[in-house]
Amino acid sequence: MPSALYKLDNFLFKSVSIAPLVIFRLVFGSLLLYSTFRTWQKGWIKELYLDPSYHFSFFSWLKPLGAEGMYLVFALLIFSSLGIILGFLYRFSTLLFLLLFIYVELLDKTYYLNHYYLVTILTFWLALVPANRWYALDVLLFPRIKSATCSNWHIAIFKVQLSIVYFFAGLAKVNPDWLFKAQPMATWLPGKYELPILGQWMHYKETAFLFSWAGCVYDLSIWLFLWIKRTRALAYIAVLIFHILTSILFPRIGMFPLIMITSTIIFFSPSWHQKLLSYLPFSEPGLEENSPEISSTRRKWISGALVFYFLLQLYLPFRYLQYPGNLFWHEKGYRFSWRVMLMEKNGYTSIIVKDPKTGIQKEVKQDDYLTAFQKQQMRSQPDMISQFAKHIGDEFSTKHGYAPEVYVKSRLSLNGRRSQIFTDDTINIYLLKDPMNSNWILPLKE
Numbered sequence: 436m437p438s439a440l441y442k443l444d445n446f447l448f449k450s451v452s453i454a455p456l457v458i459f460r461l462v463f464g465s466l467l468l469y470s471t472f473r474t475w476q477k478g479w480i481k482e483l484y485l486d487p488s489y490h491f492s493f494f495s496w497l498k499p500l501g502a503e504g505m506y507l508v509f510a511l512l513i514f515s516s517l518g519i520i521l522g523f524l525y526r527f528s529t530l531l532f533l534l535l536f537i538y539v540e541l542l543d544k545t546y547y548l549n550h551y552y553l554v555t556i557l558t559f560w561l562a563l564v565p566a567n568r569w570y571a572l573d574v575l576l577f578p579r580i581k582s583a584t585c586s587n588w589h590i591a592i593f594k595v596q597l598s599i600v601y602f603f604a605g606l607a608k609v610n611p612d613w614l615f616k617a618q619p620m621a622t623w624l625p626g627k628y629e630l631p632i633l634g635q636w637m638h639y640k641e642t643a644f645l646f647s648w649a650g651c652v653y654d655l656s657i658w659l660f661l662w663i664k665r666t667r668a669l670a671y672i673a674v675l676i677f678h679i680l681t682s683i684l685f686p687r688i689g690m691f692p693l694i695m696i697t698s699t700i701i702f703f704s705p706s707w708h709q710k711l712l713s714y715l716p717f718s719e720p721g722l723e724e725n726s727p728e729i730s731s732t733r734r735k736w737i738s739g740a741l742v743f744y745f746l747l748q749l750y751l752p753f754r755y756l757q758y759p760g761n762l763f764w765h766e767k768g769y770r771f772s773w774r775v776m777l778m779e780k781n782g783y784t785s786i787i788v789k790d791p792k793t794g795i796q797k798e799v800k801q802d803d804y805l806t807a808f809q810k811q812q813m814r815s816q817p818d819m820i821s822q823f824a825k826h827i828g829d830e831f832s833t834k835h836g837y838a839p840e841v842y843v844k845s846r847l848s849l850n851g852r853r854s855q856i857f858t859d860d861t862i863n864i865y866l867l868k869d870p871m872n873s874n875w876i877l878p879l880k881e
Contacts (some may be wrong), residue, residue: 452705522571605654782847
């Protein structure tokens with residue numbers, strides 16, 4: 436066996452303490468429970484999924500289930516997250532949470548956030564790893580699974596995934612707007628003048644540059660320092676400071692800071708996690724090792740799947756290169772690429788429907804279909820604009836028996852630039868078979 440493949444095999448399948456995986460299950464499961472309960476408690480189920488008459492679904496056939504159905508979905512999310520924490524029917528609980536979470540996430544692009552995507556990925560891997568072999572109710576139900584060890588890849592996959600998030604978030608900041616114009620920080624920070632202590636510095640352009648460069652350096656390097664034993668403790672202090680600060684300055688970022696603060700503890704040593712476990716009730720510090728043997732065939736399949744997944748994660752952030760123009764302007768390939776808070780768009784977007792038989796045209800009253808937040812998100816995202824225009828056109832066709840002409844008038848500014856025309860309002864986008872690969876979005880004039 437070539438030395439490189441031998442080293443990879445040894446790294447992936449060597450036996451290590453399961454303690455980091457167990458702690459991750461407990462902490463991440465608790466985070467899932469808190470986040471789901473918070474959504475219910477704040478009334479967001481009704482506000483986000485029941486009140487709107489239209490949803491920007493990722494798939495046209497995917498719809499909310501109605502009041503009883505949606506509350507049942509979130510009740511099952513709560514119970515399945517409890518199953519993850521307790522390690523009770525662990526595989527079933529984790530897969531149930533994953534499938535229901537994906538369903539909710541795909542209901543409306545309006546609410547897409549990078550950390551929802553991250554939660555999906557981490558839960559996916561959590562469903563595949565044996566995090567229920569220790570300190571779990573499943574151990575009482577199925578004693579034969581009890582073990583103090585697991586394969587190294589079971590833990591390393593989470594470290595690699597978090598490293599990918601940080602690295603690509605930092606790489607995305609290596610752009611002229613962020614580094615040389617301090618945008619969008621220079622637009623956002625002056626609005627934080629009411630913050631105690633920090634507020635008095637927020638209006639300075641130098642502060643915007645400091646935050647921009649510090650954020651870029653942090654994201655590009657922090658994952659490396661978390662991997663290195665000597666720098667890990669200081670790196671985690673930096674994680675705490677950075678994410679607490681971002682949550683204070685930008686509360687709309689939601690759960691992302693808390694997810695990163697809790698998830699990155701998996702980088703700490705097995706002995707650190709074992710000590711943490713020893714403080715918990717009913718822990719078993721003297722548990723014997725019981726690692727099942729993995730056949731060479733299965734090792735090859737697992738190694739191949741992990742390599743494929745890694746390559747996919749490398750491809751997704753770079754897929755925007757397939758499309759000409761400014762990514763922040765046309766947003767093709769923007770989602771699922773770990774780009775966090777990199778742009779500020781302002782302006783307006785109007786949808787015009789024209790009756791081809793009478794020549795009468797009118798502007799769509801977006802308030803009749805969309806919430807304020809949906810309108811805000813749609814106005815600058817071409818796929819959402821074309822999706823809504825298609826819905827309006829279909830509605831007209833159903834009512835009149837023939838297709839209308841649908842035009843979009845839009846003018847936007849990007850990261851402090853002067854506003855400019857965003858769409859070609861002479862193109863009937865209702866007829867476009869592939870709006871995302873058509874020329875109705877005008878190029879950005881730098």
